[in-house]
Amino acid sequence: MESYQLARAAAKALSDKKAQDIVIVNVSDQTVVCSYFVIATGTSTTQVRALCDNVEDVFEKNFSLAPTRTEGVREGRWGVLDFGDVVVHVFNEESRLFYYLERLWDSGRNVEHYED
Numbered sequence: 770m771e772s773y774q775l776a777r778a779a780a781k782a783l784s785d786k787k788a789q790d791i792v793i794v795n796v797s798d799q800t801v802v803c804s805y806f807v808i809a810t811g812t813s814t815t816q817v818r819a820l821c822d823n824v825e826d827v828f829e830k831n832f833s834l835a836p837t838r839t840e841g842v843r844e845g846r847w848g849v850l851d852f853g854d855v856v857v858h859v860f861n862e863e864s865r866l867f868y869y870l871e872r873l874w875d876s877g878r879n880v881e882h883y884e885d
Contacts (some may be wrong), residue, residue, distance in 0.1 A: 786820050789882070791809040792808050807883075808870055811822075817861055824850055824859075
């Protein structure tokens with residue numbers, strides 16, 4: 770499966786659990802680390818954890834993929850799931866505003882706001 774389809778699948782998994790402000794950012798021209806960031810907001814630490822868990826579950830079930838690394842999920846402020854070419858960032862509202870990753874990686878037309 771292509772990286773973009775994986776990024777869309779992550780966005781859908783986040784949307785299915787009511788994540789807010791989901792964006793897919795193509796970072797392939799700015800870094801060699803990955804091709805896409807998927808960024809979303811959860812309204813509470815519990816929801817941030819649930820969103821991350823759902824993405825992991827969907828990727829395991831549908832694509833037999835597990836993240837190579839996870840960070841911060843249990844704390845529920847900023848969870849990062851690294852699937853290689855797709856990295857999923859789930860923030861609580863305060864952390865999302867503080868770090869504002871879209872601003873750091875936005876080059877004009879590389880940010881897609883996800884909607885079902």
